[in-house]
Amino acid sequence: MRLMTRIAAIGLAGLLSACAAPDPLEEDLPDMGDFRLAFNIVVADNMQQVPPSRNATPEEWEAVLQAEIDRRFGAYEGDRLYHIAINVDGYALAIPGIPVLLSPKSVLVISANVWDDAAEAKLHEEPNQITVFEGTSAQSIIGSGLTRTREQQMQILARNAARRVQLWMLENPDWFNIDPDAAAADAAEIAAIAEAAETDPAEAVAEASAAEGVPEDCVPTDTTPCPVPVSN
Structure with a gap:
């Protein structure tokens, strides 16, 4: 029940992210040491679906x-074999909603494990x-439930x-004999890259406004407009 409450709160909060997920084959993937x-x-047998959501088996x-x-x-060809095991805990796939404010986010919660094959541990x-969050393109800011199929959302x-799994693995370089500084x-x-792909644009606007000295709680009136952030 806690997981469902958590996902529901995340999924219905704010706007959809402004960036799509880059293709990993277009990224400069990092060295992973001994990893193969x-x-x-x-x-995914015990996953929870949190409504409102499209269905996925x-x-x-x-x-x-x-x-x-x-x-x-x-593509990694290190000298040791490792296993990656993922359990799907829960998900919500955005449904068509009222753009923009009532369009929910798509969200996925997983639990990840990494095993050393030789050590059997x-x-x-x-x-x-x-x-993780879905992220959208600027063209689909109205909500991915209106602009994407559920298969696209899931991918x-x-x-x-x-x-995010790779980021966690890099935070533990001793597992794979990777140089810690690298x-x-x-x-x-x-x-x-992950933050750019998943950040809520409303949060980005708030951060930019704060950096430029614009109060987040500013409410414009007929006589007193809010300050306008200075563009670089």
Whole structure:
């Protein structure tokens, strides 16, 4: 119940993100040291759907997440085999709504695990729970429920989730014998891409306004307009 409440609150808050998820094959993927992908396991049997949401089956989530994990990690040719195991905890796929304010966000919550094949052991104690948002293009700011199919929404969520999994892995460079400084630099770059792909434009406007000295709670009147941020 807590998970459903959490996803529902996230999914209905604010506007849709202004950026789409970049294709991982168009990104400069970082060095992953000894990493080579062995088993790519996704389980969605116990996931929770949080309304309002389009429907998606466990099999569909398993297929799209496996495809995006393979797409992001399949080209690495390190000297050790590792397994990535994903459990789908919950999701909401945006439905057509009233643009713009009542268009909900699409959101996906997963738990990730990484195993060392040779050691036959998980590399951490607890699963890493990750929450990702869909993101949209500027043209679809009215809401992805109106401009995208559910299959497109799922692919973008899965792609964003795979990126977040890699970010978590880079934050633990000792698992894969990666140079810590290089891993930190790569993690910062991937984090920036992830934030750009998932950030709510309303938050971005608030941050920009604060940076330019515009009060977030400014309410214009006939005689007193709000300050206008200065463009660079």
